[in-house]
Amino acid sequence: MKPVLSWGRINDKYCNVVRADYFADPNLLTIAESSDNGMLLAHGMGRSYGDSGLNKGGVIFQTTRQNHILDFDTQTGIIKARAGITLEEILRVSVPQGWFLPVTPGTKYVTLGGAVANDVHGKNHHKVGSLGAHIMRLSLTRSDRKTVICSPRTQKKLFNMTIGGLGLTGFINWVEFKLKPIESSYLETENIPYTSLDEFFSLSEESAKWPYTVAWIDCFAPKSKQGRGIFTRAKFSNYGALDIHRDDHIATWPFVTPALFLNRFSITAFNFLYRWRPGARMKGRSHYDSFFYPLDGINHWNRLYGKAGFFQHQSLIPLERSKEGIGDLLDIIKESKQGSFLAVLKLHGPEYSPGTMSFCRPGKGVSLALDFANKGQKTRQLLERLDACVLKHNGRTYPAKDGRMSAQTFQTAFPQWTKLEAMRDPKFSSSFWRRVSQTTS
Amino acid sequence: MPKPNNQDANSLLVLGGTSAVALAYARLRASEGKPIILVGRNSDKLKLNQADLAARTKKPVDIHVCDLSDTAILDKNWNAVTSMGHNISEVFLAYGLLGDQLKTQKDSQKFLASLNTNFVSAAMWAEKAFDHFAYKGSGQITVIGSVAGDRGRQSNYHYGTAKGALEIFCDGMAHRAARFKGAKINILLVKPGFIDTPMTDHLDKGGLLWASPEKIAKITLKAVFRGKRKIYAPWFWRFILLLIRMTPRFAFHKTGL
Numbered sequence A: 001m002k003p004v005l006s007w008g009r010i011n012d013k014y015c016n017v018v019r020a021d022y023f024a025d026p027n028l029l030t031i032a033e034s035s036d037n038g039m040l041l042a043h044g045m046g047r048s049y050g051d052s053g054l055n056k057g058g059v060i061f062q063t064t065r066q067n068h069i070l071d072f073d074t075q076t077g078i079i080k081a082r083a084g085i086t087l088e089e090i091l092r093v094s095v096p097q098g099w100f101l102p103v104t105p106g107t108k109y110v111t112l113g114g115a116v117a118n119d120v121h122g123k124n125h126h127k128v129g130s131l132g133a134h135i136m137r138l139s140l141t142r143s144d145r146k147t148v149i150c151s152p153r154t155q156k157k158l159f160n161m162t163i164g165g166l167g168l169t170g171f172i173n174w175v176e177f178k179l180k181p182i183e184s185s186y187l188e189t190e191n192i193p194y195t196s197l198d199e200f201f202s203l204s205e206e207s208a209k210w211p212y213t214v215a216w217i218d219c220f221a222p223k224s225k226q227g228r229g230i231f232t233r234a235k236f237s238n239y240g241a242l243d244i245h246r247d248d249h250i251a252t253w254p255f256v257t258p259a260l261f262l263n264r265f266s267i268t269a270f271n272f273l274y275r276w277r278p279g280a281r282m283k284g285r286s287h288y289d290s291f292f293y294p295l296d297g298i299n300h301w302n303r304l305y306g307k308a309g310f311f312q313h314q315s316l317i318p319l320e321r322s323k324e325g326i327g328d329l330l331d332i333i334k335e336s337k338q339g340s341f342l343a344v345l346k347l348h349g350p351e352y353s354p355g356t357m358s359f360c361r362p363g364k365g366v367s368l369a370l371d372f373a374n375k376g377q378k379t380r381q382l383l384e385r386l387d388a389c390v391l392k393h394n395g396r397t398y399p400a401k402d403g404r405m406s407a408q409t410f411q412t413a414f415p416q417w418t419k420l421e422a423m424r425d426p427k428f429s430s431s432f433w434r435r436v437s438q439t440t441s
Numbered sequence B: 001m002p003k004p005n006n007q008d009a010n011s012l013l014v015l016g017g018t019s020a021v022a023l024a025y026a027r028l029r030a031s032e033g034k035p036i037i038l039v040g041r042n043s044d045k046l047k048l049n050q051a052d053l054a055a056r057t058k059k060p061v062d063i064h065v066c067d068l069s070d071t072a073i074l075d076k077n078w079n080a081v082t083s084m085g086h087n088i089s090e091v092f093l094a095y096g097l098l099g100d101q102l103k104t105q106k107d108s109q110k111f112l113a114s115l116n117t118n119f120v121s122a123a124m125w126a127e128k129a130f131d132h133f134a135y136k137g138s139g140q141i142t143v144i145g146s147v148a149g150d151r152g153r154q155s156n157y158h159y160g161t162a163k164g165a166l167e168i169f170c171d172g173m174a175h176r177a178a179r180f181k182g183a184k185i186n187i188l189l190v191k192p193g194f195i196d197t198p199m200t201d202h203l204d205k206g207g208l209l210w211a212s213p214e215k216i217a218k219i220t221l222k223a224v225f226r227g228k229r230k231i232y233a234p235w236f237w238r239f240i241l242l243l244i245r246m247t248p249r250f251a252f253h254k255t256g257l
């Protein structure tokens, strides 16, 4: 047993870490038996912020050595790869052939298995849905039956439950999905500063045809300018080279920064910089690496928040309640004086992914992602208030970014959780799951 | 039946195609579009690596399944590999077996087998490659050695001896290559320190001394590009081994290394 930290550096759980062999499919029963509680959980790059990738007292089975590409048809863009491969590695291979990920989260250092287990979404959600919408087949090994290949046609229920299934339906061996054709690695971008939530909505509407849209917002804006920020929209350019991202990090964050650094002042300053960064009004061109993965340039940027770590909070509020809901959330943050270093607002479209538990189901809405330095009780109280506000507006909080939401919050937002519990592999569990599946009164 | 499909492209021949460092190195080469031949014993594992590399290089990736350490049929295996229709320009020799010295000390047949794997057969393959490149006019031979070959230590001198001998062998080949008129053959010996592979998972790998197979592969490729003859990977092992070699015997013998 050793302590394992998740990305937010708060949830520290003693787990028995077992690393996969390069080749062999794991023997799940033997692996599970090697732990105190007899439970196991697959673990990719550990980029989930809270405890959904941790398993206190149990095994976490580290998959990253199982990173073979099994097949890649450069004509159709269909790729089949083992679940431990990172999206970074897939890009390395696919981009020179003119193919890009159909959907990508804000970091390329996640595994394919992890991306499926959280059914990740990206800046193009309004157009193409979550990753699950692009998956054709996957192979799943369970402790209680033989390995099965699931697709929208065969083993449909298991397929739908595995996509966004938080790693609980078994071990994903490989995934087959369809990439998106690109003619260059560069995107044409437009950054548009705007000054109110209303403007955010009108810009989103106006940009409906743009494949990628997102907004950075300033949590400290005065009430009259609430929601102001920079709206970014982009599309892949049809000219330019098919260059892959650079090999190494530009820098490594060398030490754990004292939390002082991120006091209210620096956060405001940061938001101000984002608000007025040079060229904010200009059209530009950007490589996919700097456009999709700005934080990947700094290895271990999560140490920036100091020893106490930090929380993420991402919520999705249905469209009809979103203006009011986002406004309320921003009010709560402002009142708390615990501004968010990076606050990201995004209009979501209908969900095309079949994932039963997918965060972005049931579809159209607005999501708000926030980071908070951990200041103990005060921060936890703020997060509780945010949760309550999200529920009030019929929204939900994203498990991939959570390490603390209450069982009640989770169960209210994801009433279908009982179906996942019923289909869960009896040997699989996580710290997150044990917490949120508790009986509530 | 030879299939003359890649006479124009320069192929990489990997001896020990299931080793982690070899796969990482072959991936780097595959991304440059090299055709590849993988040789190794386990055909299931080789096939997985073959599929992966084929997805990366647009050129053929072939496998040859055999026991590399079987010196009796080594010539036959060499012939099989060289008649697969590839134009081999680089040989990457990565196989080896750390072994358990407590066993090889007790069982001389096991000891012999380990010497055969880590030195005798390896040198024979390297010699074959040298001849091949001498005839062709050029080539690169890259051999994965070990820091264990730098000084005999009680805990693993069986392995160390083989790797040390391999180093002397590479030195000799490099000398011979240097005096060769008309052919340009480069021999690189890589001496990695601790590598993070499943073979070493039972150890605690917290320290800075551990390197991933990918890192060793990157360092190796860079050294190949620069025409280096001998490197430690990563570089700091050079100084660690310098210290180890310089430690006077009376002090060294007090350690349990």
Ligand SMILES: Cc1cc2nc3c(=O)[nH]c(=O)nc-3n(C[C@H](O)[C@H](O)[C@H](O)COP(=O)(O)OP(=O)(O)OC[C@H]3O[C@@H](n4cnc5c(N)ncnc54)[C@H](O)[C@@H]3O)c2cc1C
Pocket: A007, A041, A042, A043, A044, A045, A046, A047, A048, A049, A052, A053, A063, A083, A084, A104, A105, A106, A107, A109, A110, A111, A112, A113, A114, A115, A117, A118, A119, A120, A121, A122, A166, A167, A168, A170, A171, A172, A173, A295, A400, A401, A430
């Ligand atoms: C900077 C940053 C930006 C992000 N941006 C986004 C974003 O824009 N959109 C978004 O949706 N998410 C985003 N995320 C979250 C991230 O994409 C998810 O947490 C993702 O699941 C992490 O993958 P991982 O490989 O690190 O998995 P881990 O965190 O290690 O594990 C996540 C889950 O996957 C399961 N799992 C992993 N491998 C397997 C397998 N082989 N079989 C079965 N289950 C498996 C685990 O059990 C666990 O439940 C971001 C994270 C960071 C750090």
